[in-house]
Amino acid sequence: MAEIRVEHLRKAFGDFVAVQDSSFVVRDGEFFVMLGPSGCGKTTTLRMIAGLELPTGGKILLGGEDVTMRRARERDIAFVFQLFALYPHMNVRRNIGFPLLAQGMPGIEIRQRVEETAKLLRIDHLLNKSVSGLAGGDRQRVALGRAIVRRPKCFLMDEPLGTLDTEFRDLMVHELRELHNRIHATTVYVTHDQMEAMSMADKIAVMNHGVIEQFG
Structure with missing residues (x-):
């Protein structure tokens, strides 16, 4: 930091x-x-x-x-907006891991980082759920997860x-x-x-x- x-x-x-x-x-x-x-x-x-x-x-x-x-x-840096800007066609796991995928990180490392981040935010039980069905608070946690996972x-x-x-x-x-x-x-x-x-x-x-x- x-x-x-x-x-x-x-x-x-x-x-x-x-x-x-x-x-x-x-x-x-x-x-x-x-x-x-x-x-x-x-x-x-x-x-x-x-x-x-x-x-x-x-x-x-x-x-x-x-x-x-x-x-x-x-x-x-990582930016978190008021509007969550999540990808509706992806589940929670893929939404959080997307920045790492874009950086070309290996799949095993992405999986590990995503699971660590989800645990930290207490949404590890939601990893395979669709983001479109989540409540507002959980959607915001996913948006935070996507920022945190990069460790900026x-x-x-x-x-x-x-x-x-x-x-x-x-x-x-x-x-x-x-x-x-x-x-x-x-x-x-x-x-x-x-x-x-x-x-x-x-x-x-x-x-x-x-x-x-x-x-x-």
């Missing part, structure tokens, strides 16, 4: 400045939450760390390496519990923090929900109008 360092980050879309002069450090193994209302720049910041958007100015360092202008595929340097999560009902959300907040404690992954998590942020974060950055107003 690795430290993420953001220095004077800026992103403009024409005349609109979505993120202005943002600087912060996410320590190795830290659970870092970006909190703020819709349109405040938190998702844009996350997308720049991921390499899905390139910044207008500033720097992003991952494990001490300057990755500012590198595309997503050139950064060792860091995890970036954009409101991953946003589509779940309240009961599932409360359960997943607890489980995500428990999972973090077990794997000690550097995590940047975006949410507009204060309770989610306070329940999970080691550190919180409060964003508004493209600016980090509080950090600690």
Whole structure:
């Protein structure tokens, strides 16, 4: 895992400045939450760390390496979206193992990694089930499994519990923090929900109008 360092980050879309002069450090193994209302720049910041958007100015360092202008595929990160983006024609096992298959990993190793990951997420009993028949919480665990199985340097999560009902959300907040404690992954998590942020974060950055107003 690795430290993420953001220095004077800026992103403009024409005349609109979505993120202005943002600087912060996410320590190795830290659970870092970006909190703020819709349109405040938190998702844009996350997308720049991921390499899905390139910044207008500033720097992003991952494990001490300057990755500012590198595309997503050139950064060792895993992204978990609000919408699960699972492959409906594949079962749980194949969904989780897909990134490893794409990397050309041998079948025996894929099987071992998938089973370890499923056990960690307590979905090993669902491996041969179709994802289309799963409940929301289980679908989100599969999406997390697909990110974890690669063992990337860091995890970036954009409101991953946003589509779940309240009961599932409360359960997943607890489980995500428990999972973090077990794997000690550097995590940047975006949410507009204060309770989610306070329940999970080691550190919180409060964003508004493209600016980090509080950090600690």
